[in-house]
Amino acid sequence: MATKNFDVIIIGTGQAGPPLAASLAKNGIKTAIIEKGNLGGTCVNVGCTPTKAYVASARRAFIAKNSEPLGVEVKGEIVVNLKTIKARKDEIIQDSRDGLHKMLTETENISLIKGTAKFVDEHTVSVNGENYSAEKIYINVGGRARIPEGFSNVPFLTNISILELEEIPEHLIIVGGGYIGLEFGQMFRRFGSKVTILESGDKLLKREDDEFAEEIAAIFKKEGIDIRLNSECISAKKKGDQIEVKIECTEGAPTLTGSHILIAAGRIPNTDDLGLDKTKVKLDKRGYIKVNDELQTNLDHIWALGDCNGEGAFTHTAYNDFQIVNSQLFQEKKRKLSDRFLCYAAFIDPPIARVGMNEKEIREKGIKAKIATRPMSKVARAKEMGETQGMLKILIDDKTDKVLGATFLGTGADEYIHTIIDLMYADAPYTVIRDAVHIHPTVSELIPTMLENPKPME
């Protein structure tokens, strides 16, 4: 069989592959990019884009139903139409896919190959029975939902299939109280479903400080979402037209019946069917591809970018992986993985946003720190908006006065966390924000105020 040769092969059109293909092509490098599914990967098709479109609809529904205290009464019935919500989402997605298709098919030096790539040797992959080889290979294969054992005989939903529903579930049981569970849980509650979240751990969002997890649980309960902690969902079966789940727990009923079940119990990398056994590329024990500070694997002609390297699980980290590789190839200033600060938000309402370390991690590391906190109930703009749930916390290194991290839970937190992110990238002390004049009335204006007198962390 004849092998087609390229300078570079990229596997996957998620958040890193397409910009890398464009940059390689611009530099005259003959590049093949291979995709087995829809162009754009998880974020565009079944991740950030569709969920944030749904979150927007859910917030409109919530506001429509809850504005009486602000003097706005809705006299008629409020109807949530999931068909319309889905159609709007499909249009937004199609627009992104079309843009990507145009770029990947109309750019000189890029060949788009549709199909599943599998390594046959260290320089060659096969797709639909054809072989393609290249000097350099970049893997950007992403991840998928982890399905715990015990669910094989039940029609469960994942982040993919739940976005295809056209009718609102009567009772949605969600396995997992992480980002995916919480975003879908609040959204479907606001659409009108009864929602139960089962979390095996002793709190929601287990990476966050306890008070944030507790506040989110309180906000969710107030909206009528049933949260069961210390409740491991171990199996599910069909019972008539309902689904019965079995729960290992110390409190509450050991079974629960609902109309639908969503599995949001973590993600796994798409590295198991990639033929990596035909190469010497090393994986960690969870299947993530091991990379160095420049995202190179243990083979010096293969790199891994995005979720599949286990170094980030977000669109911005996958895109930053592209920036790192691109700078190593073409730019004077070389970027590295170790330059990156952890940052993310969960787009619940109000959102929670985080950068750097939290209090728990700082204590575990034994770092001497100062702490500045403020409840949203003491923020004028939040009071004016009638959205006073949540709190802000900033942690400062006692020795250097540099910010170690911040967690914000509150209206608009996903935006003003960037004041702290940028300060950390500037490597500037917290006093820069303390002494800045921010616009009134905003939540951001309280950040200088809360930094006026940080307390020693006891």
Ligand SMILES: Cc1cc2nc3c(=O)[nH]c(=O)nc-3n(C[C@H](O)[C@H](O)[C@H](O)COP(=O)(O)OP(=O)(O)OC[C@H]3O[C@@H](n4cnc5c(N)ncnc54)[C@H](O)[C@@H]3O)c2cc1C
């Ligand atoms: C429900 C949900 C909501 C999310 N919301 C957010 C959010 O709000 N903000 C955020 O930052 N992140 C969010 N994420 C995470 C974000 O979607 C991912 O971190 C991001 O998409 C990872 O990009 P990637 O490039 O690594 O991989 P992906 O986007 O997963 O792309 C990988 C591509 O590779 C293809 N592929 C895999 N194997 C092969 C093969 N063998 N041959 C050919 N092609 C292959 C896949 O089909 C896919 O198109 C969310 C995720 C989910 C599931």
Ligand SMILES: NC(=O)c1ccc[n+]([C@@H]2O[C@H](COP(=O)([O-])OP(=O)(O)OC[C@H]3O[C@@H](n4cnc5c(N)ncnc54)[C@H](O)[C@@H]3O)[C@@H](O)[C@H]2O)c1
């Ligand atoms: N806003 C965002 O940026 C965003 C949104 C959604 C997803 N994501 C990405 O997707 C990734 C995965 O999200 P996720 O929420 O699926 O995973 P996660 O790891 O964040 O949370 C999964 C939760 O499920 C629980 N769990 C596991 N098995 C269980 C069982 N059998 N019964 C009950 N609980 C169980 C775990 O204890 C954990 O708390 C995130 O790491 C994130 O990177 C990001």
